[in-house]
Amino acid sequence: MFKTACIAALREVLGDDAADLDLGALLSPPPKVEMGDLAFPCFPLAKIRRAAPPKIAAELAAAMSAGGPIAEVKALGPYVNFFADPAAMLAGLHDGLADGSFVGACRSEAPKRVMIEFSQPNTHKVFHVGHLRNVSVGDALVRVLRARGHDVVAANYYGDFGIDVAKCLWWLGRHAQEEPPAEGRTAWLGDAYTAATLAVEEAEAKGKEAGDAVKASIREVLTGMEEGEPEITARYRETRQWCLDEFADIYGWLGVTFDTDFFESELEAAGNKVVDDGLAEGVFVESQGAIISDLESDSLPVALVRKSDGSSLYMTWDLALARRKFDEFNVEQSIYVVGSEQTLHFKQLFATLGKMGYERAKDCRHVSYELVMLPEGKMSSRKGTAIPFHQLRTRVLDAIRAKMAEAGSAIDEAAANKIAIACLKYGMLHVGNTRSVIFDIEDWTNPEGDTGAYLLYSLARIAGIQRKAGEGVDLGADVPADSGFGVEAERGLLNHLTAFPQIVKRVEDTCDPSVLANYVYEGAKRFSRFYSECPVLKAEPALKLARLKLAACTQRVFTEALSLLGIDAVESM
RNA sequence: GCGGGCGUAGCUCAAUUGGAUAGAGCACCUGACUACGGAUCAGGAGGUUGGGGGUUCGAGUCCUCCCGCCCGUACCA
Numbered sequence: 001m002f003k004t005a006c007i008a009a010l011r012e013v014l015g016d017d018a019a020d021l022d023l024g025a026l027l028s029p030p031p032k033v034e035m036g037d038l039a040f041p042c043f044p045l046a047k048i049r050r051a052a053p054p055k056i057a058a059e060l061a062a063a064m065s066a067g068g069p070i071a072e073v074k075a076l077g078p079y080v081n082f083f084a085d086p087a088a089m090l091a092g093l094h095d096g097l098a099d100g101s102f103v104g105a106c107r108s109e110a111p112k113r114v115m116i117e118f119s120q121p122n123t124h125k126v127f128h129v130g131h132l133r134n135v136s137v138g139d140a141l142v143r144v145l146r147a148r149g150h151d152v153v154a155a156n157y158y159g160d161f162g163i164d165v166a167k168c169l170w171w172l173g174r175h176a177q178e179e180p181p182a183e184g185r186t187a188w189l190g191d192a193y194t195a196a197t198l199a200v201e202e203a204e205a206k207g208k209e210a211g212d213a214v215k216a217s218i219r220e221v222l223t224g225m226e227e228g229e230p231e232i233t234a235r236y237r238e239t240r241q242w243c244l245d246e247f248a249d250i251y252g253w254l255g256v257t258f259d260t261d262f263f264e265s266e267l268e269a270a271g272n273k274v275v276d277d278g279l280a281e282g283v284f285v286e287s288q289g290a291i292i293s294d295l296e297s298d299s300l301p302v303a304l305v306r307k308s309d310g311s312s313l314y315m316t317w318d319l320a321l322a323r324r325k326f327d328e329f330n331v332e333q334s335i336y337v338v339g340s341e342q343t344l345h346f347k348q349l350f351a352t353l354g355k356m357g358y359e360r361a362k363d364c365r366h367v368s369y370e371l372v373m374l375p376e377g378k379m380s381s382r383k384g385t386a387i388p389f390h391q392l393r394t395r396v397l398d399a400i401r402a403k404m405a406e407a408g409s410a411i412d413e414a415a416a417n418k419i420a421i422a423c424l425k426y427g428m429l430h431v432g433n434t435r436s437v438i439f440d441i442e443d444w445t446n447p448e449g450d451t452g453a454y455l456l457y458s459l460a461r462i463a464g465i466q467r468k469a470g471e472g473v474d475l476g477a478d479v480p481a482d483s484g485f486g487v488e489a490e491r492g493l494l495n496h497l498t499a500f501p502q503i504v505k506r507v508e509d510t511c512d513p514s515v516l517a518n519y520v521y522e523g524a525k526r527f528s529r530f531y532s533e534c535p536v537l538k539a540e541p542a543l544k545l546a547r548l549k550l551a552a553c554t555q556r557v558f559t560e561a562l563s564l565l566g567i568d569a570v571e572s573m
Numbered sequence: 574g575c576g577g578g579c580g581u582a583g584c585u586c587a588a589u590u591g592g593a594u595a596g597a598g599c600a601c602c603u604g605a606c607u608a609c610g611g612a613u614c615a616g617g618a619g620g621u622u623g624g625g626g627g628u629u630c631g632a633g634u635c636c637u638c639c640c641g642c643c644c645g646u647a648c649c650a
Contacts, residue, residue, distance in 0.1 A: 031593060041592060043630055053630075077593065078630090122650080159650075264650095290648055301576095304647040314650050341644050343577065348647095370578075370643085375585095378643095407612070419612095431586065434578065436643080438585065443599070447612040450586075450598040457612050465609045499589080506589085518587060518597095525597075532605090532614045551609095573612075 036081030053078030086486030107149035118337035122159035123243035124168035126190030140513035161265035166222035167196035187388035270320035303348035340368035370436040399445040422452030483542035
């Protein structure tokens with residue numbers, strides 16, 4: 001309403017000069033609240049009107065008058081700055097939140113059916129901090145795209161088969177007397193996998209013969225898995241289930257859910273069929289004894305789809321899986337949340353799907369993100385520096401409980417868990433996808449500063465105000481014009497809250513949840529300033545009403561924004 | 574070699590997609606009504622945005638050439 005009023009006012013004074021200008025796009029908030037709520041830059045008019053931008057700004061401002069939602073118009077240098085009527089803006093936001101139109105404004109004009117594949121954990125390997133970034137990003141995207149009105153299928157894809165699994169089982173077979181721990185069995189299996197990998201390397205170091213012997217005995221295990229040899233199959237099924245149970249436990253704790261699960265172990269036959277079909281159709285060709293997808297027309301290197309020994313690869317499974325996504329799930333868009341080291345793989349996958357005749361291949365999207373690092377440097381499961389998830393969880397929880405104890409509050413386990421999750425997810429999400437995340441447990445759980453706890457704290461403070469305000473106030477009532485509402489701290493917060501729908505859209509466009517995470521943090525900063533500068537309960541009735549309404553709006557928007565990040569609010573902490 | 578990513582305060586990150594004096598947090602220094610929750614707020618100090626050139630009213634952002642780090646580059650996943 002305010003913005004459209006500004007556009008209308010500009011269009012009126014500009015006349016034909018506005019013909020080629022996208023006024024809505026040019027209008028943007030000034031860097032500081034005291035400069036107004038929206039600004040119009042006059043640079044594009046300089047050529048048309050053949051005058052200096054500041055002069056044009058002054059002329060335009062003089063030609064416009066305040067009225068309706070516009071409280072004031074004035075020129076500031078080369079900009080025309082519009083000031084909103086704060087009470088009207090507050091009323092607009094509050095009513096929009098009450099009748100659902102504000103959140104409704106987040107919705108896309110073109111809803112579609114989209115599948116988001118993320119997490120993709122490997123069984124028989126450690127689930128560690130690094131994997132948490134993928135889960136955080138993927139889950140946030142699922143939530144955001146749903147808020148945008150899309151029909152989202154959240155998909156997981158378990159790497160539960162293949163030579164790596166065989167390695168782990170091979171090692172266990174040789175150390176059968178060792179018992180798995182009660183907690184962290186995935187990590188325990190991961191250790192076995194690592195030990196097996198080291199054993200292979202050691203053997204190889206001794207010579208080709210020794211290396212081949214070890215690899216052959218591992219391959220025997222794989223063959224046993226493929227052919228259903230009883231002992232191997234029993235061990236495989238049991239250990240696989242341990243991993244799936246532990247993954248379920250992790251997702252449960254994090255509040256992450258999937259609509260469908262895919263398993264690598266189920267794609268072998270479909271993969272073979274994709275390759276055979278492709279050969280028959282001339283999509284794939286033979287090369288050096290292997291089957292490839294020639295992507296020269298797409299300026300990409302060839303992609304191997306079947307090894308010369310006849311076995312399939314990662315690409316083969318992914319092609320088969322993509323086929324299911326299109327044919328069985330009928331998705332219009334397919335999103336893959338996978339680390340940036342696989343960028344080439346996905347370019348090749350999408351190009352190959354295009355060659356196979358899937359028009360929607362062009363709407364496939366690889367959401368790539370950089371690695372998680374430790375303050376000491378790269379994580380290495382080899383060196384044991386990767387922090388297994390179960391260990392991470394207890395360490396973060398301990399840090400949060402310690403802080404609660406220090407603050408003298410009774411330790412509320414439910415709240416402690418929510419705060420721990422907020423710290424972890426916010427830490428993973430507030431950095432842009434293209435940059436690596438440095439996981440520093442001290443930093444992330446630091447009670448002071450830019451953390452998930454800070455976000456929850458602002459909500460706890462709002463809840464505190466509301467508890468003391470009681471039920472007596474009718475927030476639906478209008479704020480009188482002379483309430484005194486509208487100082488900088490109030491308008492800064494109000495402006496920020498209003499921008500929420502655009503932020504949600506931007507997250508979809510960029511597939512980068514850090515946009516939203518930073519938005520909430522910035523909002524929490526603005527709320528804290530409001531909180532310290534603007535007493536609510538002690539204010540005069542009219543002003544108190546306005547501030548209570550603003551606090552309520554803040555609560556609604558923050559709660560919604562955090563939920564899109566997969567973070568739950570707490571009442572007290 | 575080729576392709577992609579990154580480089581912003583001592584450290585960790587932003588910057589509304591080309592706009593006003595490049596902003597936050599940590600760490601350091603100084604303050605805040607016996608408090609609607611101090612897990613907070615205000616202020617100070619800290620910058621040649623890796624470097625050079627270019628595009629234009631205007632560049633951290635776009636083009637170009639260097640430098641540094643990371644990733645990828647058909648029979649691993």
